[in-house]
Amino acid sequence: MIAVIDYGAGNLQSVIKAFEFIGCKVRVINDPEKLKKADAAVLPGVGSFGDAMDSLRARGFVEPIREFIRTGKPFLGICLGLQLLFDSSEESPGVEGLGILKGKVLRIPDAPGLKIPHIGWNSLDFHGNCRLMTQGLGDHPYVYFVHSYYLKADDPHIVTATAEYGVTIHAAVQKGSLFACQFHPEKSGADGLQMLRNFAALVPGEGRREK
Numbered sequence: 001m002i003a004v005i006d007y008g009a010g011n012l013q014s015v016i017k018a019f020e021f022i023g024c025k026v027r028v029i030n031d032p033e034k035l036k037k038a039d040a041a042v043l044p045g046v047g048s049f050g051d052a053m054d055s056l057r058a059r060g061f062v063e064p065i066r067e068f069i070r071t072g073k074p075f076l077g078i079c080l081g082l083q084l085l086f087d088s089s090e091e092s093p094g095v096e097g098l099g100i101l102k103g104k105v106l107r108i109p110d111a112p113g114l115k116i117p118h119i120g121w122n123s124l125d126f127h128g129n130c131r132l133m134t135q136g137l138g139d140h141p142y143v144y145f146v147h148s149y150y151l152k153a154d155d156p157h158i159v160t161a162t163a164e165y166g167v168t169i170h171a172a173v174q175k176g177s178l179f180a181c182q183f184h185p186e187k188s189g190a191d192g193l194q195m196l197r198n199f200a201a202l203v204p205g206e207g208r209r210e211k
Contacts, residue, residue: 086104
């Protein structure tokens with residue numbers, strides 16, 4: 001079972017529908033205790049870094065998420081769900097993130113011809129050999145972004161994909177069985193669905209549920 005974490009700051013329905021479309025068993029959880037029983041977990045997110053962390057703390061999810069990731073079970077952070085895995089964000093000074101990965105979450109700088117927030121399709125450049133990002137995909141797939149802040153990871157070895165939008169955006173990361181992406185795979189057409197299939201293939205029982 002893949003748990004989608006409901007902490008009041010995620011666009012759950014599009015994520016749920018995408019996983020169900022590819023034949024996965026998904027359960028929305030708003031009780032941190034139920035996270036222990038999941039085979040994999042997804043942390044979506046929209047809105048501000050500070051509000052999202054407040055919601056995670058208020059609902060008691062902070063330490064259970066850290067513990068889940070320590071178990072080595074597959075975990076996927078999407079959009080704000082990627083940013084929350086890091087220590088902090090310029091969007092919400094003084095607010096501590098989950099602190100699982102190291103890096104800076106910075107505002108996309110103003111530049112002529114660039115609109116902020118960054119909303120739309122951008123191509124990815126792959127780095128390393130991350131099966132989630134590359135299996136069954138072309139060299140430079142287009143994916144859908146909606147964000148004003150971007151990741152600059154401290155460790156370049158965890159960066160599996162980048163995109164260009166005035167700056168180099170660390171668009172996806174992997175550390176062990178922890179995966180996260182700034183873009184929305186659930187809104188990225190066939191390529192995004194393939195990424196979710198690749199993630200599901202890591203989950204016991206889910207890789208055989210293809211539609």
